[in-house]
Amino acid sequence: MNAAAEAIAERPATPPAAGSETVVHARGLTKRYKNAVALDGADFEVGNGRIVGLIGPNGAGKTTALKAILGLTDFEGDLKVLGMDPRRERPRLMREVCFIADVATLPRWIRVHEAIDFVAGVHPRFDRAKCERFLARTKLHANQKVREMSKGMIVQLHLAIVMAIDARLLVLDEPTLGLDILYRKQFYQSLLEDYFDENKTILITTHQVEEVEHILTDLLFIRDGKMALGTTMEEMGARFAEVLVNADKVEAARALKPIDERAAVFGKSIFVYDSADPERLAQLGEVKRPSVSDLFVAIMKGTYA
């Protein structure tokens, strides 16, 4: 870990500003497997009505954190989801929480109408008419089996079911992995247009950060089982800055302790700063908000080293 990233990690992951209610509250969340520590005392909050990106390199503990939230795994530490303990109150919790874990987890033998009948039968908050409206926009038909569908169609069915459930928290674990670009765009578009409102919270993990960047309200960076950064997008814009610096000002730029430096075209360099004085940055060159992926790279530097 480089010094700058260490400094960031030492700051507590700040709880998201908006949403007086917390949907997820974790303190000292720890999960040890036989020969690895997946979560190492992670602290974080997810506020009500937020769209939170849980972002981290492979093996950082993203999926384990989601599994703990969904009550799919045991853990140490304190974790409350909608005020419930996911270990002890899972069936009740799942009335309020939905998840799409990975693509194509629908059983291959099931037919569209069977899946809908079943969810309608067991889920008290499922709105069948709504689900059928979503499906009417797709090419799926009632008698079609999942085994006869493409990956994209399976996700359409799964999403139609999930969006028809009036849940408080929706957890998405790499929901668009392996989908083509049309389905991926459509997936997030539907979520925003037809699902998300101020009473719902969405927690997303994905590798395709660029794809979700514009819909996120909050960021959680996870690294080595700990939260490396927790911020709203507004706070992130105020706190972090990216400056395009000409070759002659590189030394001055370095003096301001950037957390990351990388080369750009025409001998210029790009520096990323955490909580630097905006006026002094403006003297160095063009200042803008870093993209989530550039910030991610800056903070995760040295992870694989």
Add this chain to the structure above:
Amino acid sequence: MNAILKSPFAWLLKREYWESRRGFLWAQVTTAGVILGITILGIIAGEVFRARMGIDGSVRMGAANLSEMLRSATAHDIGQLVKALDMTLLLFGFIASVVLFFVMFFYLLGALYDDRRDRSILFWKSLPVSDTATVVSKVIAAVIIAPLIAAVVTLAGYIGAQIIMSVWFLAHGVNPFSLLWAHIEPFSLWLHLLAMVPVNAVWALPTVGWLLVWSAAVRSKPFLWAVVIPILAGVLNFWVGLLGLPNIDTRFFWGDLVGRALLSLVPASWIAPDAVAHGVNFIDGDQLGAISYGAMARAFTMPEMWIGAVVGIVLIAAAIWFRRWRDEA
């Protein structure tokens, strides 16, 4: 009733039926259909044979024409006919039971394994259904739903066989109503088959639990674990005995441990210990006596029944625990 059919648990049972329709229903229907097909082929072969021999068209038994014979039939003959009809039903029931055993065995081995393998467990677990309800629904599907379907198909196969016989009788100018249908009273025997379903279910619990535990616990190849472990243990125990070292009585080991763990699913397999305990000789004597209501009641007085049930329930509880906490890393 309607409220029960629309309860979440009923939907869990329906899901099991949808997923295993092929085994629960179509395997039985196909088997019954094959038996009926063989019956028809047999009749045709008989007719062709008779035609070649140049015998006239009326059904002959010895010298007499069948309808003549019927007219002179004694009460004893009718009794024999009723017994033969009962045996036809039992034959359908027996074959359905063989199919049922294999269907239940492999259904239970896959019940908590297949969805882990294809990851659809993540979908099932995203719904507000407890793991206890899930596992119990699979137990009920195996020991109640599948046998009830088998019983219905058995009855349908039997009636189908009588219809084929009727057509054959009619073709020979014999009235099937006076000869056949007047004596068909399958329901008392069929009710015995139905009444056996709960007895078989309780008796099957140790095997149900044994198969479900492996289905829920192992990373791969539940069949090998569930079958090879008890057989290996039995062989080892026998070998220890061969060496003259202290071992568990091999008859007890194979019969009451390995046998109950793997074969209690065989429908009506409680008959054998009951027969031994009560001296029922159903091989030479009254076959129907072995499945009388009295025998079913007696089955619940056997310690084997209750010890097995307790072990089975403990194993099912273990399967529920694995289903809840097995972490697919």
